[in-house]
Amino acid sequence: MLRSDDSAVLDYPLTDYVMEGGRRALLSMMEIQFAAGAKQVFPLHEMAQPYTTWAQAREAVNALPMKPRLTKVVSAHVMGGCGLASTEQQGVTRPDGVHWQLENLSIHDGSIFPTSIGANPQLSVYGAVNRLAQGLVKRLTGRDVPLA
Numbered sequence: 001m002l003r004s005d006d007s008a009v010l011d012y013p014l015t016d017y018v019m020e021g022g023r024r025a026l027l028s029m030m031e032i033q034f035a036a037g038a039k040q041v042f043p044l045h046e047m048a049q050p051y052t053t054w055a056q057a058r059e060a061v062n063a064l065p066m067k068p069r070l071t072k073v074v075s076a077h078v079m080g081g082c083g084l085a086s087t088e089q090q091g092v093t094r095p096d097g098v099h100w101q102l103e104n105l106s107i108h109d110g111s112i113f114p115t116s117i118g119a120n121p122q123l124s125v126y127g128a129v130n131r132l133a134q135g136l137v138k139r140l141t142g143r144d145v146p147l148a
Contacts, residue, residue: 014073018073019067019071020066022066022073023064026071030043034054045071047065048064077110077116077117077121078116079110079113080110080115080116083114088100088101091114093107096132096135097112097135097136106132108128108132108133109125112128126148130147133147134147
């Protein structure tokens, strides 16, 4: 749907089903963090507090109201998932951006990072994608094409 100025209207209804999914996600993340040795966990919820045991965290999060603007629904600089690596055993994507098992699939985005780098990846993604895209153009056309 578009506004009168032709800008997009995005609507993500946060239904009870979605919010309960948020609760399950918070619980799963906290359980993993405690199992990995965390001494304190602070879930992304406006009414949450830092918790020092899995039992305490589970009880508290199960009692929290899961409502929009209370429960944080966020995504920040999602990266990783198709890590670029020098061998098939170490990653999903070859150094030239091609998937190790699917020769006709090139991956040119932040998913080639091994994980989130903890900062805005915009320039790093631009640089990596520019390099990979130049290589793809060369493979497909045989010509060097500077893209930036």
